[in-house]
Structures are given as structure tokens and as C-alpha cells.
Amino acid sequence: EVQLVESGGGLVQPGGSLRLSCAASGFTFSNYEINWVRQAPGEGLEWVSYITSSGTTMYYADSVKGRFTISRDNAKNSLYLQMNSLRVEDTAVYYCARGERYSDWLTPYYYYYMDVWGKGTTVTVSS
């Protein structure tokens, strides 16, 4: 079964740090880019970061740039998110999601979608 399982969430004080993990199974992890997406209570989905399949390129949302670091270990089929200088507004459920991007050879368009999601891990930043 194709699966992503997040772990590492919890309660942390403002200014603190937390490291999230995402364990992949059922597919060739090293072939896919992987995203972190979060959802604050009562809010919509917010993209946080993604890392390319090789792990050589990473991008971040402006809201977390300079504070969060995404990484992966393809030998361990695992993705990580190191979160530093946490703020109250970082409180959310954090999901890892497999991404696919490719061009449509029949049209000028590109495909992009996240087809596999974990169940999420909850991060609460509060004093």
C-alpha cells in the first residue's frame, strides 16, 4: 500500500524547535518530490515547502523561509521538517504529500498535483 506517515508533532513554546518526520512506503520514494502542507485550525491548506526527488533543491513559503528546513534521506525513505523559532501562527496540522509535475506534450500546459497524503501530525505553539 502506498503510504505516508507523519510523526513528531506536539506542544512547544514560542521560539522553540520541533522536527517532523514523514515515513514513506509502498512506492519508490527517491523518484518523487515531496511537500509539507499545513492547515491551521479552521483555515484552508497552506503549502509550506517542497524538496525535489534527489534532495538537491528546496523551496519554502515566505511565511517559513529562514526558520524551517526541509530535508530527506532516500536510503531511509524519509522526509523531515526542522522547524525553528516557532510562532503561535505556526500552530497547524502538518501533512506530507507526494507531488507530481510534468508537461502535457499535447498542449502548452503542465500537470501538477499531490496524489498521496499522510494523515497529518499536529503542532501546537503556545506558552
Added chain:
Amino acid sequence: SSELTQDPAVSVALGQTVRITCQGDSLRTYYASWYQQKAGQAPVLVIYGKNNRPSGIPDRFSGSSSGNTASLTITGAQAEDEGDYSCNSRDISAKNVLFGGGTKLTVL
């Protein structure tokens, strides 16, 4: 602009057809993908690409696009289709990922 815009809420009578839209400049380059999310659950991909459904998604779900607007249509909405629907694409630079704010669908 680097954002996707959705109506906050839409309602549909049971068995009728509903269209949920998503607008953004990136949709002139990327097909939108659509996710259904029910309370307390992870998002589920329902439509991607020009009009593709992952395995297990009913054929009452379909997608289309024109210019900077993408649409998700549910033909013959069922009670179990209630939930939040979000659109998604990369931005034009391909360095960032965009989500719409989500549309809450109520089936009456």
C-alpha cells in the same frame, strides 16, 4: 498575481449539479488539481490534469479549464460529497505551490 481564488461557500440540492471555480494567473500554465477534505481528515485528490480522476473517485466528478479559471463540477451531487474543496497548482515560476482558500460545499 501568485494566488488562487475560490468562493468561500457553495450549496447544491441533492442530485443536482454544482460547479466550484478557481481563478489565478498560474492556471494559464498549469492545470488545476482539486482536493476534497472532510472534517478531521486529510485531503484527497479528486481531479488532476485536463480532466483525470484517480482510482476510486466517482465519475460524477469532472474538471475543466478556460483561460485563468478552472472548474470542478459534480454532476448529481450526493450527501457524501459535502466537505471542503481546494484547488492547487504551482506558480508560474514553478518554485512555489499555490492553494486556493477552499470552498465549503453543502448538499441540501
